[in-house]
Amino acid sequence: MNACGLPARGEPTSNVPNDSTILMIASEATPFAKTGGLADVIGALSATLAARGERVAVLMPRYRGMSVRGMPLDYQDLRVWLGPASYTSNVHRAVERNVTYYLVDCPTLYDREGLYGNTAGDYPDNHIRFAVLSRVALTLVRHVVRPAVIHCHDWQAALVPIYLRTMFASDPTFMGIPVVLTIHNLGYQGLFPREALGELGLDNRLFTPDCLEFFDKVNLLKGGILASDAVTTVSPTYAREIQTPELGFGLDGVLRVRGDAVTGILNGVDYTQWDPAADTRIAARYSVNDLGGKRAAKADLLAAFGLPPDLDRPVIGMVSRLAGQKGFDLIEEAAEELMAEDVAFVVLGIGDPKYQTLLEALRAAHPEKAGVRIAYDDVLAHKIEAGADMFLMPSLYEPCGLNQIYSLRYGTVPIVRATGGLDDTIDGGTGFKFVEYTGEALMSAVRAALEAYRDRERWTAMMTAGMRKDFSWAASAARYAGLYRRLSGGAA
Numbered sequence: 031m032n033a034c035g036l037p038a039r040g041e042p043t044s045n046v047p048n049d050s051t052i053l054m055i056a057s058e059a060t061p062f063a064k065t066g067g068l069a070d071v072i073g074a075l076s077a078t079l080a081a082r083g084e085r086v087a088v089l090m091p092r093y094r095g096m097s098v099r100g101m102p103l104d105y106q107d108l109r110v111w112l113g114p115a116s117y118t119s120n121v122h123r124a125v126e127r128n129v130t131y132y133l134v135d136c137p138t139l140y141d142r143e144g145l146y147g148n149t150a151g152d153y154p155d156n157h158i159r160f161a162v163l164s165r166v167a168l169t170l171v172r173h174v175v176r177p178a179v180i181h182c183h184d185w186q187a188a189l190v191p192i193y194l195r196t197m198f199a200s201d202p203t204f205m206g207i208p209v210v211l212t213i214h215n216l217g218y219q220g221l222f223p224r225e226a227l228g229e230l231g232l233d234n235r236l237f238t239p240d241c242l243e244f245f246d247k248v249n250l251l252k253g254g255i256l257a258s259d260a261v262t263t264v265s266p267t268y269a270r271e272i273q274t275p276e277l278g279f280g281l282d283g284v285l286r287v288r289g290d291a292v293t294g295i296l297n298g299v300d301y302t303q304w305d306p307a308a309d310t311r312i313a314a315r316y317s318v319n320d321l322g323g324k325r326a327a328k329a330d331l332l333a334a335f336g337l338p339p340d341l342d343r344p345v346i347g348m349v350s351r352l353a354g355q356k357g358f359d360l361i362e363e364a365a366e367e368l369m370a371e372d373v374a375f376v377v378l379g380i381g382d383p384k385y386q387t388l389l390e391a392l393r394a395a396h397p398e399k400a401g402v403r404i405a406y407d408d409v410l411a412h413k414i415e416a417g418a419d420m421f422l423m424p425s426l427y428e429p430c431g432l433n434q435i436y437s438l439r440y441g442t443v444p445i446v447r448a449t450g451g452l453d454d455t456i457d458g459g460t461g462f463k464f465v466e467y468t469g470e471a472l473m474s475a476v477r478a479a480l481e482a483y484r485d486r487e488r489w490t491a492m493m494t495a496g497m498r499k500d501f502s503w504a505a506s507a508a509r510y511a512g513l514y515r516r517l518s519g520g521a522a
């Protein structure tokens with residue numbers, strides 16, 4: 031045991047051959063399955079690394095609705111034991127943008143209504159579901175890929191480094207393969223009752239505060255943070271914020287202990303998907319050199335929401351998971367003041383029923399001004415990015431945030447709370463920021479934006495300044511590649 035309560039991993043006795051693959055393990059990735067930004071990041075980061083000439087593989091579950099027709103079966107009847115239970119999977123291989131995807135097909139675990147839960151809440155066996163994913167990953171490393179580095183994403187993959195420091199600590203197969211853990215959102219930690227340890231095949235002795243215990247629960251992300259060789263998160267500001275009690279979600283102390291290993295690498299944007307010059311989901315194409323199409327996109331958006339076709343009235347848009355993190359309490363606080371302004375407000379989102387009710391009530395009270403769609407709808411998300419004049423993200427915290435960066439490219443001026451990646455990506459020349467987490471601060475930023483909107487010249491200058499910003503993945507992928515190379519001693 032060392033300071034963190036987990037055993038150290040064995041060192042390789044000789045140079046272990048590898049095929050320099052970067053093996054990512056994640057719970058979602060575009061184009062296969064998506065509930066949020068994580069999927070966009072996995073899809074785009076892996077493709078960008080591949081475009082740089084890296085060999086990249088991504089392992090994820092095969093969820094309901096994901097077809098594996100015509101995909102080769104790379105591993106049949108792969109059985110993993112977790113304590114007394116065993117689970118059998120088939121692993122299919124797909125290639126997407128030069129990235130190899132391993133899709134783990136275990137219908138009893140993954141062929142379900144939602145990725146993580148259903149209307150009744152999170153699935154109670156999520157620890158088992160993602161432990162199996164992690165163990166399948168390690169079986170593939172034993173038999174199919176020899177990665178130079180393993181890159182795990184969020185708590186769902188945090189068991190990989192934990193297993194490598196426990197049941198496989200002295201297994202030569204895995205020695206010398208560094209593990210990177212990326213935290214996409216510290217608000218989701220993988221908390222389970224104490225009994226989960228045995229179900230995961232882990233020793234009860236790991237249930238201590240310097241290891242996996244967290245206020246009488248098992249915390250998988252905490253274990254992952256302690257057990258990985260490097261920990262990254264998705265913006266430099268968020269990397270600092272999570273080491274403070276305010277935004278550390280109880281893990282700030284653990285993150286400070288690992289402080290030297292914690293870095294922030296800003297997410298990029300996949301401009302093959304999010305660019306108004308090529309976007310076929312919107313009514314008309316436009317670009318920084320020819321903004322004409324944006325008006326047609328606005329008319330189309332207003333029609334989609336059944337709002338009056340008033341093209342001179344500013345439209346404020348939101349596309350978001352309906353979760354407390356995203357600042358809907360501020361929307362509630364400021365709703366009536368916002369509706370008193372000469373604006374249209376359109377929201378696309380799904381999630382917490384409390385916020386769904388709030389938004390539905392707002393629409394019912396202001397049918398001429400508020401448009402609400404409770405759904406997950408990729409096409410409508412693009413239409414909002416293109417057709418709105420302003421994009422609102424009043425998040426309580428935001429690890430990186432993608433929509434505000436998409437908005438920049440669509441000439442849709444962001445109004446954001448200055449936190450995490452929102453603070454890192456928006457400046458006074460491209461958007462409006464507020465600091466205090468209050469409805470009042472939000473409204474003063476909105477009013478500043480509305481005032482700027484009335485000055486067409488100033489507004490167009492802001493739109494075009496945002497459209498010219500380049501947040502493509504190339505720079506961020508290069509930083510990940512540098513990290514892999516440092517950790518693997520040049521093997522990656």
Ligand code: ADP
Pocket residue numbers: 065066067068070215349350351378379380405406407408411430431432433434
């Ligand atoms: P998070 O990952 O916290 O949800 P991000 O801003 O990083 O937030 O990423 C959100 C991604 O999910 C964006 O691509 C956004 O367009 C998409 N998204 C969120 N909610 C919806 C929805 N209801 N319909 C369509 N796309 C959505």
